[in-house]
Amino acid sequence: MQKKFLVELEGVTAGYPGHIALEDVSFRVDSKEKIAIVGPNGGGKSTLLKVIMGLLEPTKGEVKVLGQRPYKNCAVKKKVAYLSQQSAINPNFPALIEDIVKLGLFGELGLLRWPSEEQKFRIIKALEKVGLKEMVGEPYSHLSGGQKQRVLIARALVASPSMILLDEPTTGLDVGSQEAILKIIKDLTDNEKITIVAVTHDQIFLKNWAKRIIKIENRLTFDGAIEDYLRGEA
Ligand code: ADP
Ligand code: MG
Numbered sequence: 001m002q003k004k005f006l007v008e009l010e011g012v013t014a015g016y017p018g019h020i021a022l023e024d025v026s027f028r029v030d031s032k033e034k035i036a037i038v039g040p041n042g043g044g045k046s047t048l049l050k051v052i053m054g055l056l057e058p059t060k061g062e063v064k065v066l067g068q069r070p071y072k073n074c075a076v077k078k079k080v081a082y083l084s085q086q087s088a089i090n091p092n093f094p095a096l097i098e099d100i101v102k103l104g105l106f107g108e109l110g111l112l113r114w115p116s117e118e119q120k121f122r123i124i125k126a127l128e129k130v131g132l133k134e135m136v137g138e139p140y141s142h143l144s145g146g147q148k149q150r151v152l153i154a155r156a157l158v159a160s161p162s163m164i165l166l167d168e169p170t171t172g173l174d175v176g177s178q179e180a181i182l183k184i185i186k187d188l189t190d191n192e193k194i195t196i197v198a199v200t201h202d203q204i205f206l207k208n209w210a211k212r213i214i215k216i217e218n219r220l221t222f223d224g225a226i227e228d229y230l231r232g233e234a
Pocket of ligand 2: 045047
């Protein structure tokens with residue numbers, strides 16, 4: 001039987017009207033991998049995550065996530081969580097942190113239904129995993145930038161995804177918050193066996209978490225072990 005990969009890209013080209021952001025990119029992601037995507041600003045990293053998440057359709061090539069084409073595919077969205085670079089949540093959004101996490105259950109809950117006891121339990125569990133269980137009942141707007149990002153990670157976690165895509169999860173945060181997020185990501189990949197693909201330039205992540213580096217400069221220009229990547233950088 002053919003081996004099933006979590007993600008398979010074969011000759012993927014994608015972009016926006018009049019602009020090719022990503023050209024002829026091919027790679028595969030196995031389960032339990034720890035992948036950091038690096039590359040210059042405007043290189044196409046966020047575009048790549050959008051293609052994997054099914055928010056953007058490739059103009060050429062083939063992308064498969066869990067064996068299926070992700071574009072406009074709800075089945076894929078239930079299995080893969082995504083934390084975008086600029087989170088869509090207004091920092092002053094008038095909601096409690098548990099309400100934000102509940103949004104991650106949208107796929108199974110719909111817009112208007114109340115969560116069941118079991119779903120409420122999972123919301124608290126997700127907040128516990130990011131170290132914010134004690135903050136239940138707190139308005140989201142009262143949290144620091146690092147805490148807000150942890151709430152958004154809890155939102156990504158709550159539906160028990162097989163894979164989480166993170167787009168610059170620690171950019172703009174202080175070192176303490178970066179380390180707190182590193183600890184959460186490590187726990188998810190090492191103990192929960194969740195595959196994480198993270199766009200990051202954060203040295204803390206590259207040196208202490210990532211096992212594989214994919215470099216995107218419009219095309220894929222490096223794909224290999226972190227040790228080889230760091231040796232090349234030195
Ligand atoms: P990165 O995440 O590596 O900084 P992006 O994937 O965001 O790069 O962007 C790649 C290229 O596509 C850039 O030149 C950017 O200006 C362009 N781009 C990104 N998003 C859009 C969009 N919604 N419409 C048009 N061009 C875009
Ligand atoms: Mg980006």
